[in-house]
Amino acid sequence: MSVETAPRRRRLEPDARRGQILACAVRLFGERPYADVSTTDVAREAGVARGLVNHYFGAKKDLYLEVVRVMVTIPEVAVxxxxxxxxxxxxxxSVTWFLDVVSRHSTSWLAAVTARGMGGDADVERVLAEAEEVAADRMLVAVGLADEAEDREELRGMVRAYCGLATSTAREWLQRGALNRAQVHLLLTTTLLTIVEQVIPQVIDGSARPAHPAQPPA
Structure with a gap:
């Protein structure tokens, strides 16, 4: 979820050039709807030929999907x-890192999580779903529960739910202005600690599992 812009019009190694093009695409798709951005626009912004954009990313939609992916996926290095x-x-x-990233790239992040101009697109939904799964696994690592195998799917489900809360809460701050950063930080930190310290132990020891309904008499 972090892309930096490299200096323009320099001879760069392939990975650096790709990163520069992606950074420009992140910015443009954050500023404008999908339909209003072309690969020519991205190439012009990056100071490269349009063919180089196609070489690294394929068609415009492929580039857009990569923008969404980089904006919503928690990188392993963050953990x-x-x-x-x-x-x-x-x-x-963890919460500080998340808030730093979404505020630094606020327009691009908001555009990605709302898939502006591409709502309901199956490929976008797939990228968002993949990012949720990555987030679940990496959050379990962050809170020291990566090795809890027996209840793993239940734990991942709770973490996915928490990540949904984190996204919604960040939007209340960045998009609606209903909350400030300190309030968001307090809400997300307190909620995650409560889940890990109070909810998850009950799931692991079985006390939060629903009882099987009694069978009616024969």
Missing amino acids: ERLPKGDLRTRVEA
Whole structure:
């Protein structure tokens, strides 16, 4: 969920050039609806030939899908760089990282999570769903539950639900202005700690599982 813009009109290595083009696409798709951005626009912004954009990303929709993917997917390095402290320290750092990223790329992130101009598109939905699964796995690593195999699907479901809350809450801050950053940070930190410290233990020990309904007498 982080893309930086490289200097324009320089001879760059392929990975750096690809990153530069992607950074320009992230910015343009954040500023305008999908229909109003062309690969020519992206090429012009990046200072490259349009054919180079096609070479690295394919058609316009392929480029857009990559923009959405990079905006909504938690990179592995973000989890690797979390501090080695206690649960609260790691949760605080995770929430801070998330808020830093979405605020730094606010227009592009909002455009990605709302898929502006592409609502209901099956390919966009697939990318968003894949990002949810990645987020679930990486959040379990972040809170020290990656090795909890027996109840893994239930835990991943709760983490996916939390990630949905995080997205909605960030939109209340960035899009609607109903909350400020400190309030969002408090809400997301407190909620995640509650899930990990109070809800998940009940799931693991079985106390939160629904009882089987009694069978009627024969």
